[in-house]
Amino acid sequence: MNSIQLLPIEGLPMIKPGDDLVALIIERLARQNLRLQNGDVLALAQKIVSKSEGRLVNLRDIVPGERAKKIAAIVQKDPRLVEVILGESNEVIWVSPNIFVVEERNGFVAANAGVDRSNIEQTSPDPTASLNIENHNPAGDEWLALLPLDPDASARQVRDAVRERTGADIAVIINDTYGRPFRMGGVGVALGAAGLETLVDERGESDLFGYKLQATLVGTGDELASAASLLMGQTREATPAVIIRGYHFRQLEGEDKGAFPLIRPKGQDKFRYPANRQIV
Numbered sequence: 001m002n003s004i005q006l007l008p009i010e011g012l013p014m015i016k017p018g019d020d021l022v023a024l025i026i027e028r029l030a031r032q033n034l035r036l037q038n039g040d041v042l043a044l045a046q047k048i049v050s051k052s053e054g055r056l057v058n059l060r061d062i063v064p065g066e067r068a069k070k071i072a073a074i075v076q077k078d079p080r081l082v083e084v085i086l087g088e089s090n091e092v093i094w095v096s097p098n099i100f101v102v103e104e105r106n107g108f109v110a111a112n113a114g115v116d117r118s119n120i121e122q123t124s125p126d127p128t129a130s131l132n133i134e135n136h137n138p139a140g141d142e143w144l145a146l147l148p149l150d151p152d153a154s155a156r157q158v159r160d161a162v163r164e165r166t167g168a169d170i171a172v173i174i175n176d177t178y179g180r181p182f183r184m185g186g187v188g189v190a191l192g193a194a195g196l197e198t199l200v201d202e203r204g205e206s207d208l209f210g211y212k213l214q215a216t217l218v219g220t221g222d223e224l225a226s227a228a229s230l231l232m233g234q235t236r237e238a239t240p241a242v243i244i245r246g247y248h249f250r251q252l253e254g255e256d257k258g259a260f261p262l263i264r265p266k267g268q269d270k271f272r273y274p275a276n277r278q279i280v
Contacts, residue, residue: 002246007034008231009241014121015047017054022161025241034243036168041247042158043228045240046176046191047116049154050145056120057084059142071280075100081115081144088113088146093272095280104147107263108191109272110178114147148174151192152258159194171195171249173259175225175232181271188229190221190259196249198222199261220249221259 011028015021021044029035036042050056064072064079068086072079074095085102086092093109094101104113120143148154155172162170174192179185190198198221205213228242266272 004227004247005245006227006231007243007245008239009243010239012048012238012241015051017051017056019052021048021052022158022165026165036162036166036170036243037245038169039248040168040170041173041196041224041244041249042162042170043173043175043225043232043242043244044158045232046114046147046151046174047120047145048240049148049151049174053148053154055146055148057144057146059084059144067280071095071100074280084144084146085113085115088115092280105149106147106151107260109269114176116145117142120145147176148192152194152260153192155192155194155258156256173221173225173228175228177229188222188225188227188232190225190262193221193259194256196220198259200250219262221262
């Protein structure tokens with residue numbers, strides 16, 4: 001592997017529920033005189049996958065329960081937003097002012113269960129309504145995007161559709177931006193994946209000097225997602241799909257486990273339960 005290319009898929013429209021992502025991607029690639037090739041990794045921003053799958057909710061339709069109201073008073077968020085987050089969560093991990101960390105339905109530990117307001121078209125009549133999820137317009141419409149119900153299944157569907165329509169055997173990553181313990185700034189991580197090993201076990205391999213590696217597990221899925229995120233951006237870049245070309249990923253042996261191996265098992269997670277957390 002001498003080099004890796006990151007190729008943005010340009011000009012994708014704003015995605016709506018029911019849109020055929022693969023058809024749109026193939027059409028835009030044709031306009032760029034590009035095509036998907038065997039061995040490519042197609043990275044898709046979680047937001048366009050969620051929108052195409054209709055994973056949207058409007059706060060006007062949410063009635064918060066007592067637990068949501070109690071948590072909202074602590075985290076200083078709209079109770080309706082807290083109710084949505086609870087509905088997407090398996091477990092509440094950490095509650096404190098402006099911090100609401102949960103285990104979402106697929107096992108990822110994340111702030112707000114990945115529920116997000118950014119880059120979502122709004123129908124609010126108030127043009128001055130804030131774009132910040134913390135300071136939304138409580139009187140008007142507020143559309144939020146939820147994570148895909150099953151990101152690995154979503155990635156498999158895209159991969160299968162690409163192979164059926166183009167013949168290309170590719171891998172797919174659905175990425176999102178997450179924060180990390182002990183580090184500032186969000187980075188792209190693999191929320192879902194298909195067609196490649198996302199966690200590569202190099203234990204037993206030799207280093208440059210013949211030393212046998214004892215504990216080396218490489219989060220390949222997250223590294224690829226983070227690379228794609230450099231082009232995707234977070235604000236007005238409008239580049240939610242990127243081809244990663246030239247990375248020779250390890251072929252799968254047996255079952256495709258998607259991005260699930262990247263989730264640290266609860267029993268090994270030393271960051272999950274802070275000593276000063278509030279249990280609500």
